[in-house]
Amino acid sequence: MTQTLTRIALASRPVGWPTQENFSVETGPVPEPGPGQFLARTIWLSLDPYMRGRMDDGPSYAAPVPLGGTMEGGTVSEVIASNHPDYAPGDIVVGRLGWASHGVSDGTGVRKVDPNLAPLSTALGVLGMPGHTAYAGLNAVAQARAGETLVVSAASGAVGSLAVQLGKAMGMTVIGVAGGAAKCAFVTDELGADACFDHRADETAKDLAARIAKAAPNGVDVYFENVAGKTLEAVIPNMAQHGRIAICGMISLYSGNTMGDRNQLPWIWRSILVKRLRVQGFLVGDHMDIQARFLEEVGPLVKAGKVKFRETVAEGLEAAPEAFIALLRGDNFGKQLVRVGADPA
Amino acid sequence: MTQTLTRIALASRPVGWPTQENFSVETGPVPEPGPGQFLARTIWLSLDPYMRGRMDDGPSYAAPVPLGGTMEGGTVSEVIASNHPDYAPGDIVVGRLGWASHGVSDGTGVRKVDPNLAPLSTALGVLGMPGHTAYAGLNAVAQARAGETLVVSAASGAVGSLAVQLGKAMGMTVIGVAGGAAKCAFVTDELGADACFDHRADETAKDLAARIAKAAPNGVDVYFENVAGKTLEAVIPNMAQHGRIAICGMISLYSGNTMGDRNQLPWIWRSILVKRLRVQGFLVGDHMDIQARFLEEVGPLVKAGKVKFRETVAEGLEAAPEAFIALLRGDNFGKQLVRVGADPA
Numbered sequence: 113m114t115q116t117l118t119r120i121a122l123a124s125r126p127v128g129w130p131t132q133e134n135f136s137v138e139t140g141p142v143p144e145p146g147p148g149q150f151l152a153r154t155i156w157l158s159l160d161p162y163m164r165g166r167m168d169d170g171p172s173y174a175a176p177v178p179l180g181g182t183m184e185g186g187t188v189s190e191v192i193a194s195n196h197p198d199y200a201p202g203d204i205v206v207g208r209l210g211w212a213s214h215g216v217s218d219g220t221g222v223r224k225v226d227p228n229l230a231p232l233s234t235a236l237g238v239l240g241m242p243g244h245t246a247y248a249g250l251n252a253v254a255q256a257r258a259g260e261t262l263v264v265s266a267a268s269g270a271v272g273s274l275a276v277q278l279g280k281a282m283g284m285t286v287i288g289v290a291g292g293a294a295k296c297a298f299v300t301d302e303l304g305a306d307a308c309f310d311h312r313a314d315e316t317a318k319d320l321a322a323r324i325a326k327a328a329p330n331g332v333d334v335y336f337e338n339v340a341g342k343t344l345e346a347v348i349p350n351m352a353q354h355g356r357i358a359i360c361g362m363i364s365l366y367s368g369n370t371m372g373d374r375n376q377l378p379w380i381w382r383s384i385l386v387k388r389l390r391v392q393g394f395l396v397g398d399h400m401d402i403q404a405r406f407l408e409e410v411g412p413l414v415k416a417g418k419v420k421f422r423e424t425v426a427e428g429l430e431a432a433p434e435a436f437i438a439l440l441r442g443d444n445f446g447k448q449l450v451r452v453g454a455d456p457a
Numbered sequence: 458m459t460q461t462l463t464r465i466a467l468a469s470r471p472v473g474w475p476t477q478e479n480f481s482v483e484t485g486p487v488p489e490p491g492p493g494q495f496l497a498r499t500i501w502l503s504l505d506p507y508m509r510g511r512m513d514d515g516p517s518y519a520a521p522v523p524l525g526g527t528m529e530g531g532t533v534s535e536v537i538a539s540n541h542p543d544y545a546p547g548d549i550v551v552g553r554l555g556w557a558s559h560g561v562s563d564g565t566g567v568r569k570v571d572p573n574l575a576p577l578s579t580a581l582g583v584l585g586m587p588g589h590t591a592y593a594g595l596n597a598v599a600q601a602r603a604g605e606t607l608v609v610s611a612a613s614g615a616v617g618s619l620a621v622q623l624g625k626a627m628g629m630t631v632i633g634v635a636g637g638a639a640k641c642a643f644v645t646d647e648l649g650a651d652a653c654f655d656h657r658a659d660e661t662a663k664d665l666a667a668r669i670a671k672a673a674p675n676g677v678d679v680y681f682e683n684v685a686g687k688t689l690e691a692v693i694p695n696m697a698q699h700g701r702i703a704i705c706g707m708i709s710l711y712s713g714n715t716m717g718d719r720n721q722l723p724w725i726w727r728s729i730l731v732k733r734l735r736v737q738g739f740l741v742g743d744h745m746d747i748q749a750r751f752l753e754e755v756g757p758l759v760k761a762g763k764v765k766f767r768e769t770v771a772e773g774l775e776a777a778p779e780a781f782i783a784l785l786r787g788d789n790f791g792k793q794l795v796r797v798g799a800d801p802a
Contacts, residue, residue: 376722385704385738393730
């Protein structure tokens with residue numbers, strides 16, 4: 113094999129918004145798989161907001177990407193050479209081989225994908241980590257129940273769009289919040305939310321809160337939090353007693369938004385006490401015990417076309433940095449993917 | 458009966474710290490119990506920080522005290538006349554008859570007290586609402602477990618002192634935070650905490666955080682929150698992954714402390730996500746289902762002298778406003794009570 117490996121490395125740590133200069137394209141020889149390893153070529157790369165945190169050199173739930181290191185990310189790949197007894201050339205695997213054309217793995221954190229179940233890209237979206245995240249957040253974390261009212265922020269996104277649909281499927285009233293009229297139309301018309309509000313509309317958090325109050329006259333029982341910022345400010349006053357907030361992300365804060373100068377900690381702390389809220393941060397990795405149940409429940413829905421999803425595809429690995437920056441701005445619509453290599457023949 | 462009823466009414470709503478002028482002493486005839494009611498004379502009145510919230514005219518978990526209305530509060534009383542089949546003169550009851558020398562009740566929210574179990578005043582403290590609160594917060598809310606590390610703020614107070622002792626009894630490492638060296642000495646020497654830090658010491662939240670870090674090298678698994686403010690700022694960076702914060706109160710915020718100008722909401726929100734914390738507000742009234750279990754477990758410990766408690770007693774109903782203001786300043790030591798009437802003969 114005389115193929116070339118291409119990878120995207122972290123060139124420098126961003127201050128606030130990342131720029132193209134924070135990334136570099138590196139090339140080198142494709143590695144040989146060692147004993148017990150396999151080599152795979154990347155077909156799809158997933159781009160996700162959490163990656164912004166990996167670019168910083170501070171404490172987080174995972175170690176930062178080192179300078180010069182390959183950016184981390186979930187991938188769908190085809191095994192092309194293997195010294196691993198469980199993997200053979202032609203196998204399709206979902207794993208974390210990073211922003212690279214090829215990767216080697218010993219199988220840790222890798223799962224084989226049935227290519228007949230659904231399009232391969234869904235293993236990174238609705239049937240992958242984002243879908244599993246939505247499922248875990250609603251069920252294991254927020255313990256959402258039929259008849260309750262759910263607000264989902266970033267409702268047209270990879271995680272949010274499944275949270276909306278799972279909420280509707282279990283008999284909840286679902287209110288989405290998304291950025292822009294087109295996304296909101298998708299959330300109501302295609303995903304089936306009862307209402308969706310555009311946080312980019314020219315209005316204050318108070319205005320948004322008033323609109324949510326109208327749509328949720330008995331209050332919000334579950335808030336699936338992906339964004340923080342103005343949406344959080346608007347949801348808190350609408351939370352019902354004994355409401356639950358599942359904090360999945362806070363994309364509006366990732367690049368330096370401080371939510372203004374007033375110290376809102378006393379206000380939020382008091383709201384949690386007075387309404388006896390339960391606020392819980394979570395990471396899908398803490399909920400691997402329900403992954404099988406998630407795939408069993410949601411896999412057939414996807415195959416049957418009963419769960420809708422959108423994808424935004426960037427073409428070619430070199431397009432990943434620009435697509436990632438756009439993702440942080442909210443320019444994507446649904447799951448952001450990078451097409452790195454062709455589907456298997 | 459030609460006795461006089463004395464009561465303390467809310468004369469005006471405070472702005473920030475309450476003052477004597479916010480209260481008035483009112484007198485009138487002692488009411489007759491109606492059908493199905495009993496009349497009781499007050500022996501002990503409990504003063505608690507939550508009463509500050511009842512003085513405001515905003516949304517909270519309970520309706521505000523109306524202007525001119527009797528201040529609300531828990532009481533231990535002796536039944537002196539009864540038209541209620543379950544209550545007879547001489548019965549000792551704990552209830553919510555308010556800041557008054559006498560009260561009538563139909564029995565709602567009233568519980569008979571066994572005067573042989575422990576001193577009557579404990580029905581308002583370690584065996585009453587504060588004790589039940591500590592028990593519910595640790596067990597039902599935070600799900601504290603042996604081997605974990607617990608931080609209790611206001612650790613010498615009515616709720617905190619039992620939280621410390623219950624934590625030690627279940628095999629936790631317990632760190633108290635209290636205001637002043639005398640209280641801290643009580644928390645370690647009498648209550649058995651492994652450490653106690655004085656939040657009034659001349660140091661920043663960062664200094665306090667460093668001291669907690671030394672005492673909790675593996676992080677804080679459970680924070681029993683009574684105060685917010687500097688203590689909260691110091692505990693958050695020390696929280697362990699999957700830590701739980703049971704929010705019982707936030708006494709430092711009740712009279713207008715805003716915790717400074719920097720907006721700490723993004724910081725706390727990010728901490729909850731990154732460490733996958735669970736933050737839950739609670740009210741003892743939501744946990745009446747475990748009251749019997751609490752009394753069964755803790756009652757014998759109190760009778761056997763295995764649970765220590767402190768009381769600060771103000772003499773006479775008219776002393777209640779001043780004692781309440783002092784309570785908000787943290788001048789009390791342990792449970793703040795008002796001796797309204799004599800023990801039964």
